[in-house]
Amino acid sequence: MSVLVLDPRWPDMIPLQAAVGVQSPVAYTDEVPVSVRWNFGDLARSEDPTGVGTLVTTDVNDPLVKERIESGEIVVEAASLKDPLHKAQAVMHEARARGEWEKAQTHESLLEYLKQETQELIDAVQGKHSDEELKKELSDLFLQVLFHAELADERGAFAFPDVAQAFVDKMKNRAPYLFDGSTGTVSVDKQDRLWEEGKRKEKSAE
Template sequence: MTATVLLLDPRWPTLIPLHLAGRIGGTVEFTLEVPVAVRWALDTTEGDGHWLITTDEAHARRLEQGGATVERAASLADPVYQATSTMHAARRRGEWEQAMTHKSLLPYLREEAEEVAEAIQSGSLDDELKQELADLLLQVLFHAELAAERGAFDFADVADAFVQKMRRRAPYLFDGSEGLVDKQTQDRLWAEGKARER
């Protein structure tokens, strides 16, 4: 019998797609990295299916090529996850990417930032600006991946640093209030938040 593979999101491996929870049964196997809590929740002998639960996308892809049906957690389609996964793979598999450092990437970072500025100044169409911003995002992803390799921080930490900065400098975005905040208040709160950071 061909197994159905449930590919969980490695970021949140305990989140089981609700539409599948009642279908999983019979012979249920797990790859080693799947948390014990998932094993307890899904280890059932009821039913006649054959399931493999994993977070290993490469393993799931190989099984799919061999004829298995793969059910994927919807969160795996998240563009941010796809972007960070793509950068991780590029760094692991590309010779050029492996040779790069923060310093050797500086000319590319400057070039991409300038191209975004040029696209804005020229009044480019949205698609061109989107592509230039994607090139700049690649630089952010690359630097975050390099930092992650040395255990310093990763892209999620960069995103969190942005949110924390906004909490300090624009607290009205997080206090449950609504409505327009005047520029004078924004400037004052921004300056106060920045002063507290020093």
């Protein structure tokens, strides 16, 4: 008797320990893709004598999943679910879905808090606060990024991973030496030149 929790971002990445722990009968919650289900035909090499078997899911909030976990079944989770960035996104999504204050916010209404948190970070840096305080202020600013990305995701514009990809794309364009396999220190003059060249390319592509 076990519950296998896959990462909804990459459900095809089945944990290695599942290769020896999956028992028939194998059941799935509704959202598990058919392409993922095909993989379990060969994995389920043993029969659960209790007849309960393994439940495969990407949704820990599914009622059946909750019921089986609460009954004490073994839970195997994809390691990627412990990623702090994934957890942060999940918390922000839940806050927006359940918090009355969060539900009422817009990009515009959040600007006041963005300014406030930015100033508090500046104060922490200039005031030579402890690393712990600096981390706290950075997390407050990070909350603002998560919040705006969540709002954009709700209207189908972009999501938090797209923001991260936009950063990588910008650096590819403005700091190509980070991606060309070269090593060593890059001079400030070269950095400035490449940065400006990258900005011009971006503007011409708009």
